[in-house]
Amino acid sequence: DTEVTQTPKHLVMGMTNKKSLKCEQHMGHRAMYWYKQKAKKPPELMFVYSYEKLSINESVPSRFSPECPNSSLLNLHLHALQPEDSALYLCASSQDRQGAMPYEQYFGPGTRLTVT
Amino acid sequence: GNSVTQMEGPVTLSEEAFLTINCTYTATGYPSLFWYVQYPGEGLQLLLKATKADDKGSNKGFEATYRKETTSFHLEKGSVQVSDSAVYFCALGVWSYNTDKLIFGTGTRLQVFP
Numbered sequence: 001d002t003e004v005t006q007t008p009k010h011l012v013m014g015m016t017n018k019k020s021l022k023c024e025q026h027m028g029h030r031a032m033y034w035y036k037q038k039a040k041k042p043p044e045l046m047f048v049y050s051y052e053k054l055s056i057n058e059s060v061p062s063r064f065s066p067e068c069p070n071s072s073l074l075n076l077h078l079h080a081l082q083p084e085d086s087a088l089y090l091c092a093s094s095q096d097r098q099g100a101m102p103y104e105q106y107f108g109p110g111t112r113l114t115v116t
Numbered sequence: 117g118n119s120v121t122q123m124e125g126p127v128t129l130s131e132e133a134f135l136t137i138n139c140t141y142t143a144t145g146y147p148s149l150f151w152y153v154q155y156p157g158e159g160l161q162l163l164l165k166a167t168k169a170d171d172k173g174s175n176k177g178f179e180a181t182y183r184k185e186t187t188s189f190h191l192e193k194g195s196v197q198v199s200d201s202a203v204y205f206c207a208l209g210v211w212s213y214n215t216d217k218l219i220f221g222t223g224t225r226l227q228v229f230p
Contacts, residue, residue: 006159031216042205042220043160055215090159094216104150104209105218107159 003027004108006091012114015081021111023074023091032074033092033105034066043090049074081115088112118143118210122221125203129228135193137224139180139206142187148209149173149182149189150218155202163191163204196228 004025013019023032031050035043048056049068063085065077074091092105123138141149148167152160164173169184178193189206206221 004159040223042223045217048215048217050215056213056217092160103216104148104162104165105216106162107152109159 004091004093004106006089006108006111008111009109010112010114012116013078013081014116015083017081018077018079020078021076021089021091021113023076023108024072025093025106026072027093027095027106028071029093029095029106030071031094032068033094034074034076035090035092037088037090037110047076078113081113083115086113086115118147118208118219120206120208120219120221122206122224125223125225127224127226129196129226131198131228131230132195133228135191135196135200135226137191137204137206137226139189139191139221140187141189141206141208143208143210145211149180150207150209151178151180151189151191152205152207152220153202154205154223160205196226198228198230201226201228 007022033048034046036046037043045058046060047066052068063080067075088110090110091108094105095103119142121140150165151163153163154160164175166173166182169182172181180189180191182189203223203225205223208219210217
């Protein structure tokens with residue numbers, strides 16, 4: 001099973017709202033990722049968790065707050081977002097690195113976020 | 117630094133035509149190479165991968181060969197179908213800050229007409 005699930009599928013929120021995106025995988029992967037994808041662009045990396053610890057934050061504004069409660073779950077907490085934050089938010093996971101070769105990442109279907 | 121360059125799209129083909137989408141990369145160390153496909157309204161799906169020079173990745177009739185001498189990983193398919201219409205991303209897998217990262221190309225939109 002190579003499935004990564006994300007909820008909700010769509011989310012509309014106002015600029016003063018607080019909401020959360022959820023991601024789950026049951027493949028035993030120990031690295032999990034959040035990406036932001038604008039229309040007609042490639043995904044942009046936001047955060048990486050490795051063994052439940054934050055290992056990369058790509059200078060993301062503090063209105064985005066990631067959380068990894070356990071090795072299967074990844075959350076993205078949203079607060080005081082701006083209209084330009086509207087995008088598709090993708091979660092991905094990958095295996096532990098063994099040896100020198102990077103493993104492939106498996107992506108979820110994404111959450112389509114609209115900030116009004 | 118690490119980067120990926122893909123050919124501009126859209127690529128427009130008739131059904132059963134031959135497909136090539138060019139991808140070249142710049143990398144330090146020993147990267148892996150991937151092709152991902154994104155259908156409208158969906159997330160990215162891994163299409164194929166190659167982990168070392170001269171490896172050929174293949175899946176669903178698509179192929180790509182990791183060419184270290186030309187730093188390329190071109191995607192090919194002998195006979196495309198309407199259902200292959202999607203955006204294709206070439207990606208470089210690298211090690212950074214003790215974590216695997218993917219460096220994506222800009223994506224190439226493929227449109228196949230009957």
